[in-house]
Amino acid sequence: MPNRRPLRIAIIGAGPGGLVLAQLLRDDRDFEVTVYERGALEIKDGPSLTGYRILMTPDLLDSLRKQLPGDVQVLLDKAIALSQPNGNRLGFMDTMCKMICRIDLPLMRNTRSVSRWKLREALLSGAGSGDLRVEFGRVFDSYKMDGCKGIKISFADGESVHCDLLVGADGAGSRVRKQLIPNSSRSSTGVTTIYFKAPFTPETEAMIPWASGIMVKAMAPRRSMVVAYYKDAVKPYGPYDLIQIDPRDSFLMIGMASYTDEFINQSKHPDDMTPEELKDECISRATHWHPLLRALLAITVPSSVFVSHIKTQDPIKLWETPELVTILGDAAHSMTPFLGQGASNAIVDAMTLAEKLKLTKGEDFEQRIIKTRLREYETSMLKRGNAAVKNSLYALDLAFALGNTPWKAWLRNWALLIWDFMMPHPVDVRQQFPGMSIYR
């Protein structure tokens, strides 16, 4: 049945995935795209993942940049952090800052850190002028097929709208997924990470172990600490303010992971702890750790705290009946943050889906053809997404399951040391933090 009016696409969720899809279709008059987001346009300062950073490979950044409208490209470039002069690296250390394994292959060295806050600002470009339609404060509730009117979307406030294609980009707890694939489930890993920001000044920059660029992880049996940062290209250093960090400023990011039921403070659940209690928890865990790691914890800003009880999506199989409803990003494959790949995968999904939808234009948006293109997208999205979920779980296991006893941790560290020994390492980078040594 040919349909010559624009294809009405409703995207639920204005995270990186939903907004990239909307931007890629924004200027194409064959599509009428509206994003429905439960949150507000203005995010008040305070604990919010929007203020942290994501990692992107240069290839992904380049191909995204090329496809985005010009105004978004300009803002996207401003969201990309300065890298270390010789590239970014990842290192695994023990809690006395002895380096165990250095990941500094070219792909890692070229990986870029992107401010989530500024990425969001970039991807919302055009929302004010009406080029991009985003409706905030809209809580998606359910959908149903409504004959020739299309798909009826109902919101929590009782209002409803119609569309031809519904895209669930509504994150890990996706209601769209729950209706589309009712038997899908997510599993708890039993691990909770407490994230804080700390001020980024020339002095605190000098405290980053191994001048890593991307991150270093300090691993203890049953616990780990991650140190990463975002260094703004225009204003590299922020003020030394231990009360509040402006979400636009550069920052250090410090995360402490442990099993949820092994918090030192057992007087209450982590969700009921104040930011100060969470900071005390982190400091208590590090009592016998290297003074550098303790110093980094001491300068964390309580108001920036974000607590994440880490869950992972159980693999999703392609659902039997193709529908004009699909999902992307965390809605389909939420993963542990230990590889920093969730947002990149959501963006790749959005790019793949936009490409497939553009192909349907020449075919008069015939429903059968759209469903075929969606199947192609869903097949590749699930293959890539399920694999990323699996790899991200391995990364968590490296810090936890494989380090659950001192013996296991010792064996794991030796395996990592051998890996480090086998891998080539560039000679042109600063190898150690003063006072730090290689494990062997």
Ligand SMILES: Cc1cc2nc3c(=O)[nH]c(=O)nc-3n(C[C@H](O)[C@H](O)[C@H](O)COP(=O)(O)OP(=O)(O)OC[C@H]3O[C@@H](n4cnc5c(N)ncnc54)[C@H](O)[C@@H]3O)c2cc1C
């Ligand atoms: C602690 C932590 C650290 C992370 N670090 C990294 C990293 O370094 N690198 C990386 O690539 N990834 C990282 N991730 C993962 C990354 O945040 C996600 O993979 C990414 O945000 C997924 O994008 P998305 O657009 O699919 O979903 P989301 O970003 O979750 O966006 C979903 C949107 O949908 C909205 N929404 C939800 N339900 C409804 C509803 N019913 N109605 C309307 N709107 C709704 C939400 O408000 C939200 O805005 C991290 C995740 C966590 C938890």
